[in-house]
Amino acid sequence: MKxxxxxxxxxxxxxxxxxxxxxxxxALNHLGYHEVExxxxxxxxxxxxxxxxxxxxVEEMAGKLLANPVIENFTVEMEx
Amino acid sequence: MKxxxxxxxxxxxxxxxxxxxxxxxxALNHLGYHEVExxxxxxxxxxxxxxxxxxxxVEEMAGKLLANPVIENFTVEMEx
Numbered sequence: 001m002k003x004x005x006x007x008x009x010x011x012x013x014x015x016x017x018x019x020x021x022x023x024x025x026x027a028l029n030h031l032g033y034h035e036v037e038x039x040x041x042x043x044x045x046x047x048x049x050x051x052x053x054x055x056x057x058v059e060e061m062a063g064k065l066l067a068n069p070v071i072e073n074f075t076v077e078m079e080x
Numbered sequence: 081m082k083x084x085x086x087x088x089x090x091x092x093x094x095x096x097x098x099x100x101x102x103x104x105x106x107a108l109n110h111l112g113y114h115e116v117e118x119x120x121x122x123x124x125x126x127x128x129x130x131x132x133x134x135x136x137x138v139e140e141m142a143g144k145l146l147a148n149p150v151i152e153n154f155t156v157e158m159e160x
Contacts, residue, residue: 038127
């Protein structure tokens, strides 16, 4: 049985404040990286799936458990 | 002045235990997604940069502040 892989990228919606990202941007500025104007932090969830897995099911998982659809967007990337 | 964007993907090295990922995989199994055999959780940091930013500088930032090179790998993706 071959394994499939899926990656779910979860990012905050653009209108949602991201204090963690702001802190990262400030820390980089303090380290001398003045080209950084802002930062946003998100999550990647890499799933190892059995071969009967489908993109539709992974999107369902993302919407139910992996992302909070009120404040987050997600995209799914499948890979054999 | 045009803004550039960079995305830094930070993932745990394959040999490092990921209890958060294990919990995600178990939770998905409990919800009926039995095709999930494992999961690993990582971070995405999206940087908004001024136009003089370079990939080399972003890789330096990732190694110094965004990732912990002892337990994490990172990849950088630049976008105009």
